[in-house]
Amino acid sequence: MVEHRRFGNFLPHLVLLIGVAIVAFPVYMAVIASTHDNAVIANGQMPLTPGTLGFENYWHTLTAGTGRTTRAPVGGMMLNSFVMAVGIALGKIAISIISAYAIVFFSFPFRMTAFWIIFVTLMLPVEVRIYPTYKIASDLHLLDSYAGLTLPLIASATATLLFRQFFMTVPKELVEASKIDGAGPLRFFKDTLLPLSLTNIAALFVILFIYGWNQYLWPLLITTRDDMQTIVIGIKKIIDVHDALTEWNVAMATAVLAMLPPVLVVITMQRLFVKGLIETEK
Amino acid sequence: MASVVLNEVRKTYAGGFEAVKGVSFTVSDGGLCVLVGPSGCGKSTLLRMVAGLETVSSGDIRIGERRVNDLEPMARDIAMVFQNYALYPHMSVFDNMAYGLRNRGTPKPEIEKRVKEAARILELDALLERKPRQLSGGQRQRVAMGRAIVRKPAAFLFDEPLSNLDAKLRVQMRIEIRKLQRELKTTSIYVTHDQLEAMTLADRLVVMNGGHMEQVGTALDVFQNPASVFVAGFIGSPPMNFLAGEVDTQGRLRLPDGAFLAFDPKRGEAQVGRKVLAGLRPENVALRNGVEDGAAPRFRLELVEELGMGRLVHGKVGERPFTVAQGASDPPPSGYSLSIGIEPALVHLFDAASGLSLTSAAPRR
Ligand SMILES: Nc1ncnc2c1ncn2[C@@H]1O[C@H](COP(=O)(O)OP(=O)(O)OP(=O)(O)O)[C@@H](O)[C@H]1O
Ligand SMILES: [Mg+2]
Numbered sequence: 001m002v003e004h005r006r007f008g009n010f011l012p013h014l015v016l017l018i019g020v021a022i023v024a025f026p027v028y029m030a031v032i033a034s035t036h037d038n039a040v041i042a043n044g045q046m047p048l049t050p051g052t053l054g055f056e057n058y059w060h061t062l063t064a065g066t067g068r069t070t071r072a073p074v075g076g077m078m079l080n081s082f083v084m085a086v087g088i089a090l091g092k093i094a095i096s097i098i099s100a101y102a103i104v105f106f107s108f109p110f111r112m113t114a115f116w117i118i119f120v121t122l123m124l125p126v127e128v129r130i131y132p133t134y135k136i137a138s139d140l141h142l143l144d145s146y147a148g149l150t151l152p153l154i155a156s157a158t159a160t161l162l163f164r165q166f167f168m169t170v171p172k173e174l175v176e177a178s179k180i181d182g183a184g185p186l187r188f189f190k191d192t193l194l195p196l197s198l199t200n201i202a203a204l205f206v207i208l209f210i211y212g213w214n215q216y217l218w219p220l221l222i223t224t225r226d227d228m229q230t231i232v233i234g235i236k237k238i239i240d241v242h243d244a245l246t247e248w249n250v251a252m253a254t255a256v257l258a259m260l261p262p263v264l265v266v267i268t269m270q271r272l273f274v275k276g277l278i279e280t281e282k
Numbered sequence: 283m284a285s286v287v288l289n290e291v292r293k294t295y296a297g298g299f300e301a302v303k304g305v306s307f308t309v310s311d312g313g314l315c316v317l318v319g320p321s322g323c324g325k326s327t328l329l330r331m332v333a334g335l336e337t338v339s340s341g342d343i344r345i346g347e348r349r350v351n352d353l354e355p356m357a358r359d360i361a362m363v364f365q366n367y368a369l370y371p372h373m374s375v376f377d378n379m380a381y382g383l384r385n386r387g388t389p390k391p392e393i394e395k396r397v398k399e400a401a402r403i404l405e406l407d408a409l410l411e412r413k414p415r416q417l418s419g420g421q422r423q424r425v426a427m428g429r430a431i432v433r434k435p436a437a438f439l440f441d442e443p444l445s446n447l448d449a450k451l452r453v454q455m456r457i458e459i460r461k462l463q464r465e466l467k468t469t470s471i472y473v474t475h476d477q478l479e480a481m482t483l484a485d486r487l488v489v490m491n492g493g494h495m496e497q498v499g500t501a502l503d504v505f506q507n508p509a510s511v512f513v514a515g516f517i518g519s520p521p522m523n524f525l526a527g528e529v530d531t532q533g534r535l536r537l538p539d540g541a542f543l544a545f546d547p548k549r550g551e552a553q554v555g556r557k558v559l560a561g562l563r564p565e566n567v568a569l570r571n572g573v574e575d576g577a578a579p580r581f582r583l584e585l586v587e588e589l590g591m592g593r594l595v596h597g598k599v600g601e602r603p604f605t606v607a608q609g610a611s612d613p614p615p616s617g618y619s620l621s622i623g624i625e626p627a628l629v630h631l632f633d634a635a636s637g638l639s640l641t642s643a644a645p646r647r
Binding site: 171173174176177179180181182183187191192195196 | 333334335354355356360361362364365366368369370371372381382385386429
């Protein structure tokens with residue numbers, strides 16, 4: 001496949017271009033719509049070229065939002081979403097790396113039992129246990145708080161399993177060399193295991209950040225105050241008007257804003273992720 | 283600087299498997315003791331017990347004046363070189379060597395000094411900033427050595443440190459390790475399954491088999507006076523030839539095919555009628571062209587391996603495979619009717635049932 005074949009390259013590229021168009025066009029439309037006046041969009045003739053109101057629309061969206069539906073600026077929602085997503089991602093990573101460390105490197109009574117209990121929670125995502133979880137959160141007065149948004153979603157088995165799999169590939173001689181070098185369990189964790197896990201942590205962070213950012217059901221239940229809404233809920237509410245015109249320009253600006261942080265996280269962490277993949281060696 | 287003393291050390295693994303069955307030996311201060319034996323004989327287990335990575339089921343291990351059975355590896359003042367080197371992949375060569383010192387709170391200038399010194403000895407000066415993955419196998423091996431020597435421990439423990447290297451490098455590193463150990467005069471225990479490596483390195487050789495200690499002694503002593511058939515067959519390359527036979531009334535060995543083999547009657551007890559195994563080192567055996575009076579054992583030629591500095595002649599005596607090592611100046615075997623001859627004093631005799639030496643003066647254990 002080294003030689004240059006014009007038609008051989010043309011067809012795959014055509015298919016790829018069509019694919020890109022299908023995926024990118026709605027995004028393009030959202031960006032375009034967010035730069036026009038609502039009246040322009042609402043008259044049914046959606047322009048295909050950028051308008052002039054881009055800056056105003058985004059500024060308005062970030063600082064004021066829609067007066068009727070969400071009653072809160074999208075900037076605040078983004079902050080809420082960001083805190084929740086980062087909280088969930090970091091919390092999950094912290095908890096799961098510690099539990100995986102205990103399970104893989106220490107022998108204690110009921111070690112396997114502990115492992116299986118963690119494993120079983122794979123079958124209990126938040127949607128399944130939503131009522132009891134809500135009850136507990138409300139009894140603990142966690143409604144309308146960042147703690148309430150993040151804590152119940154932090155406990156999960158997936159990350160623990162991933163770290164466990166990774167830790168099991170760490171040669172046991174590395175542990176023994178550390179012991180002989182005078183590193184206790186905490187030092188070994190900090191000096192050796194954590195640096196070696198950096199790639200995994202980066203990958204998990206990307207996945208978990210997006211998982212947290214996209215949460216819908218749980219924030220819907222746990223937040224009642226306008227200033228605690230997350231952006232994913234915001235989008236839904238902005239569109240959901242009954243007695244007036246949807247502010248499409250604001251809705252589209254919100255949608256674009258909701259897409260940005262995950263994209264940024266993927267782009268920045270991907271570098272680290274790939275770099276780690278190439279460089280890490282056990 | 284300290285001696286290492288093992289006394290009736292045993293290890294039973296959790297599953298009930300007894301991997302080490304009562305081993306006692308002493309490594310003198312500054313000496314290099316090699317544990318050698320086939321795979322699975324418990325060498326690593328024994329070494330790891332000395333290191334503190336494995337609990338001791340019974341017996342005592344002493345390093346210097348202290349009984350170390352219940353001490354953590356860190357407190358034992360030992361350094362270990364692993365087969366896969368176990369370098370910290372994310373640390374530079376410098377940090378790999380400095381890590382153990384830092385954990386012990388050694389002052390920075392002192393760390394710097396010791397690492398630089400070790401790097402100089404091991405010719406790693408130019409590589410200090412590199413990560414292990416940027417090093418060749420031999421260089422990694424040297425870093426692993428460096429990590430051990432910067433600590434100036436009471437004892438070095440090596441677990442097959444050269445077995446991941448290619449043959450040429452292995453020979454070179456073997457010599458370097460020997461020189462280094464002589465220079466530093468640090469008590470060392472070295473585990474290998476390579477008998478040649480064991481022979482060349484050892485001040486003292488401990489031959490192990492199935493969790494037992496077969497023989498302890500200097501390399502030469504073990505080679506010249508193997509205490510058992512196992513040791514005789516394990517040490518030396520190509521391995522010793524064995525012929526089964528019975529002691530006859532004239533104090534000779536009668537082989538099954540009617541041939542006779544003379545041995546030195548002064549060497550140990552060998553009563554008439556006793557079933558024995560005669561051990562003949564390939565390099566001690568002479569090949570003679572033609573079958574003489576029929577008394578000398580006949581050799582059936584199968585294959586000649588030319589080695590340049592000599593040749594190996596493979597064949598059979600009776601039903602047993604037999605190898606003769608010839609020097610380059612010896613005439614190559616001609617024709618197929620050959621017989622073997624050996625100095626009576628060079629014949630080793632072993633009891634056929636127990637496998638223990640009848641000729642070796644060295645006491646077993
Ligand atoms: N953790 C363990 N649990 C149970 N049995 C073990 C364990 N580790 C080793 N063994 C057994 O103990 C015996 C000795 O093992 P050891 O690793 O000491 O052998 P070795 O002499 O070092 O062999 P090699 O030359 O292959 O490294 C083996 O039969 C092995 O199967
Ligand atoms: Mg071993």
